[in-house]
Amino acid sequence: MQVVLVAVVVAGCALFTYLSDRHQAEEAARRQATAAARAVADAPSVREAIRGEDPSRTLQPYASDVQRHTGVAFVTIMDPRGIRWTHPDPDRIGERFLGHTAEALRGQTFTEIYTGTLGPSVRVVTPVLDGGDDRRGENGRIVGLVSAGITIDEISEKARGQLVALLGVAAGALVLGAVGTYVINARLRRSTHGMNAAELSRMHDYHEATLHAVREGLLMLDGRRRVALINDGARELLGAGEGVVGRYVTDLGLPAPLTAALLDAEPRVDEVHLTADRVLVVNTSPVSGGDREGTVVSLRDHTELQALAGELNSERGFTRALRSQAHEAANRLHTVVSLIELGRADEAVEFATAELELAQALTDQVVAAVNEPVLAALLLGKAAQANEHGVELVVSADTSIDDGMLPAGLPPRDLVTILGNLIDNAVDAAQGSPAARVTVTARTAGGASGGLLLRVTDTGPGVDPSQRESVFQHGWSTKAPSGRGLGLSLVHQTVTRHGGTLTLTEPAVGGATFTATLPLAAVGNRPAGRDGWAQPQADGTVTSGLHPGARTDGKADR
Numbered sequence: 001m002q003v004v005l006v007a008v009v010v011a012g013c014a015l016f017t018y019l020s021d022r023h024q025a026e027e028a029a030r031r032q033a034t035a036a037a038r039a040v041a042d043a044p045s046v047r048e049a050i051r052g053e054d055p056s057r058t059l060q061p062y063a064s065d066v067q068r069h070t071g072v073a074f075v076t077i078m079d080p081r082g083i084r085w086t087h088p089d090p091d092r093i094g095e096r097f098l099g100h101t102a103e104a105l106r107g108q109t110f111t112e113i114y115t116g117t118l119g120p121s122v123r124v125v126t127p128v129l130d131g132g133d134d135r136r137g138e139n140g141r142i143v144g145l146v147s148a149g150i151t152i153d154e155i156s157e158k159a160r161g162q163l164v165a166l167l168g169v170a171a172g173a174l175v176l177g178a179v180g181t182y183v184i185n186a187r188l189r190r191s192t193h194g195m196n197a198a199e200l201s202r203m204h205d206y207h208e209a210t211l212h213a214v215r216e217g218l219l220m221l222d223g224r225r226r227v228a229l230i231n232d233g234a235r236e237l238l239g240a241g242e243g244v245v246g247r248y249v250t251d252l253g254l255p256a257p258l259t260a261a262l263l264d265a266e267p268r269v270d271e272v273h274l275t276a277d278r279v280l281v282v283n284t285s286p287v288s289g290g291d292r293e294g295t296v297v298s299l300r301d302h303t304e305l306q307a308l309a310g311e312l313n314s315e316r317g318f319t320r321a322l323r324s325q326a327h328e329a330a331n332r333l334h335t336v337v338s339l340i341e342l343g344r345a346d347e348a349v350e351f352a353t354a355e356l357e358l359a360q361a362l363t364d365q366v367v368a369a370v371n372e373p374v375l376a377a378l379l380l381g382k383a384a385q386a387n388e389h390g391v392e393l394v395v396s397a398d399t400s401i402d403d404g405m406l407p408a409g410l411p412p413r414d415l416v417t418i419l420g421n422l423i424d425n426a427v428d429a430a431q432g433s434p435a436a437r438v439t440v441t442a443r444t445a446g447g448a449s450g451g452l453l454l455r456v457t458d459t460g461p462g463v464d465p466s467q468r469e470s471v472f473q474h475g476w477s478t479k480a481p482s483g484r485g486l487g488l489s490l491v492h493q494t495v496t497r498h499g500g501t502l503t504l505t506e507p508a509v510g511g512a513t514f515t516a517t518l519p520l521a522a523v524g525n526r527p528a529g530r531d532g533w534a535q536p537q538a539d540g541t542v543t544s545g546l547h548p549g550a551r552t553d554g555k556a557d558r
Contacts, residue, residue: 002185006177014170021162022155026122029150030111033124036070037148038109041128046077050128050144055085056093064088066148073118073154076147077128080105085144092117097147101125104145113152123149217280217299220287225249225263228294237280237299258282262297272302274489277497370401374412375419375442382423386438391430393423396441396455406452410498410518417494421487422456422514429460429512444520451500452520457513462506471504491516 040046040063049058055077063075063086077086082097098116109126116123128144192200211218217234221227227244234240240252249262258273261282268284281300286293332352339348363380370376379395386393406415419442426438441455463471472492491514495502500518507513 002181003178006181007174010170010174010177014166017166018163021166025155025162029122029155030124032070033072033122033148033150034109034111034126036066036072036075037124037126037146039070040066040075040077040148041126041144041146046128046146047130047143050077050079050085050130055144060086060090060093062086070148071150072148073121073151074147074149078145078147080142080145082145087117089117097145099123099125099147101145105142107142116149118149118151120152121149122152122155123147217297217301219262219297219299221249221262221295221297223293225295227252234297234299237275237278237301239275262295265293265295272486274493277493279490279493366395370395370399370442372401372406374415375401375406378416378420379440379442382420382427382440386423386427389427389431391427391436391438393427394437394439396439398443399441400443401452406520410452414494414498418491418516418518419454419456421491422454422516425487425514426456426458426460426512430458431460433459433461433511435459445517450520452518454516454518455513457507458511459509460511462510462512463504472502488514 043062045062046059049055049062052058059077063077067073067075067088074088075086076084076097078084078097078101082101084093084095084097087093087095099114100110100112103110104125104127107127107129109124111122111124113120113122115121125145125147127142128146129140130143195203211229211231214231215233217237218229218231219227219234219238220229226246226248230240230244235244238252238254244252249259252259254262255273255275258275258280261268261271261273261284264284265286267286268282271282273280273282279302281302283298285296287296336348336352339345339351366376366379366383370379379393383393419440423438423440430436430438437459439455439457441453441457443453445451445453472488492502495516495518498518500516503515503517505513505515
C-alpha cells in the first residue's frame with residue numbers, strides 16, 4: 001500500500017509537470033512565432049520587396065533564411081488577399097493562405113492553432129504596413145500579411161524530450177520511495193516482532209483483558225523506574241490509587257525494603273515483603289532489548305496463607321503437647337497401677353490426686369481470669385507446649401478478660417497472631433535459662449472504652465541494645481539461619497493495622513518484655529496512616545506504632 005501510494009504521488013506529479021511543460025512549450029512557441037512574424041513585417045526590405053514587380057523572387061530566400069535562423073516551421077508572406085509570396089514548399093507559392101486573416105486585416109496581430117499544409121501548428125498572423133510603425137494602420141496602409149508558426153509535432157517533440165528527463169526523475173523518486181518504504185517497514189516489523197496493525201490491535205485487546213483478569217498483581221517499570229503499567233490486582237495489593245502511571249516508585253509510599261526490591265536491577269525470586277496490612281511475595285525480572293531497560297514485577301498476596309500457616313503451627317504445637325501429655329499420662333497411669341499392685345493404695349490415690357490438682361489448678365486459673373474462649377484455649381495450649389520445652393508459663397494475677405469484652409473488630413485470628421507469636425518468641429528465648437519462665441498478662445485498661453493490654457515477659461538473655469531498632473523488622477532473627485524473621489513482624493503488622501502500639505522493654509530481672517496495646521474503641525478501624533514505625537525511647541523502650549509519613553520496614557521474630 002505504501003509503494004502504491006508513492007507510485008500514485010509520483011505519477012500525479014509527473015503528469016502535472018508534463019502538462020505544465022507542454023503548456024509552457026506552447027506559450028514559448030507563440031512568443032517565438034510572434035517575434036519572428038513581427039520582425040519580418042517590420043523589416044524595410046520586406047516593404048520594399050512588396051512594392052516591386054515580383055515580390056516572391058526577393059522574399060522567398062529571405063523567408064527561408066528567417067525560418068532557418070529563428071527555428072520556426074514556416075514563414076509565409078502574402079498579399080492582403082491571402083495569396084502567398086513565400087512558402088517552405090515553393091510549389092505552394094501563389095496559392096491562397098490556409099487560415100484566418102480578418103483580424104490582421106484590421107491591423108491586429110493574433111495567434112491561433114490551425115491545420116495547414118504542414119499540419120496542425122501554432123501560428124501568428126500580423127499585418128505589413130506601408131510607412132510608420134503604428135500597428136493600427138493609422139499612419140500607413142496594409143500592403144501585406146506575415147504568418148509564422150511552429151507545428152504541433154515540433155512542440156510535442158520538445159515536450160517528449162522533457163518527458164524523458166521527467167520520467168527518469170520520477171523513476172528515481174519511485175525507487176527511492178520504495179527502498180525507503182521497505183527499510184522503514186522492515187524496521188517496523190522488527191520492532192513489532194513481525195505483527196501488523198490488526199495483530200497489534202488484537203494483542204492489545206488480549207493484553208488489556210488479561211491484565212484485568214489476573215488476580216495477582218502485575219507492575220511494569222520503565223528504565224527510569226517509573227510505573228509504566230499496573231493492573232487492578234497490583235493497585236489493591238499496594239494500596240495505590242488512580243494516577244500512579246508515570247510516577248516514580250519512590251513516590252508510591254511503599255515500605256523501604258519493598259521499594260529497594262523494586263529499584264534493584266537484579267532479579268528477585270519469591271521474596272516476602274510486608275506492607276501495612278499484607279504479606280506479599282515479590283518476583284522481579286529485568287527486561288531488555290528495547291531503547292530502555294525496565295522491570296516486570298509480579299505480586300502475590302500471602303496474607304491469608306501466612307495467617308493459616310501460623311494457625312497450623314499452633315495446631316501442630318498443640319498436637320505435640322497433647323502427644324507429650326498422653327505419654328506422661330500413660331507413665332502416671334502405669335505408676336498408679338503399679339502402686340496398687342504393690343498394695344500401696346493410699347500412695348496411689350495421693351499420687352493421682354496430686355497430678356490431677358496441678359492440671360486442674362492451671363485450668364481453673366486460666367478459666368477464672370480469662371472468660372474469652374479463644375484466648376483461654378490459646379493460653380492452655382501454649383502452657384502445655386511451653387511445659388514440653390521445659391519452660392513454665394505463668395498467667396499473672398492481674399490477668400482479667402471478660403467474655404464479650406473483645407469487640408467484633410478484633411478477629412480471633414488476629415488475637416492468636418499477636419499473643420501466640422509473642423508467647424512462642426518468649427518460650428524460644430527462655431529455653432535453657434535458669435528458672436525458665438514466661439509470664440503472660442492479658443487485661444483491659446481504662447474500662448470498655450480503653451485498651452486491651454497483652455504483655456509477655458521471658459527470662460531469656462534479652463535483646464542486644466544494638467539491635468533494638470531492628471527487632472520489629474522483617475528478616476531480623478536470632479535463630480539464623482533457620483529463622484525466617486516473621487513472628488514479631490506479623491505481630492507488629494497486626495497491632496499497627498488495628499491502631500495499637502507494640503513496645504519492647506527490659507525488666508529488672510533480665511529478659512525482655514513485649515507489650516501490645518490495642519484501643520478497644522477503635523479496634524478494627526484502620527488508622528489514617530498506612531506506615532508504621534519502630535524507635536527507641538529515652539528509657540530504653542523500643543516502641544512500634546503509627547506515624548504519618550513513616551514507612552513500615554517489615555517485622556521479624558527472635
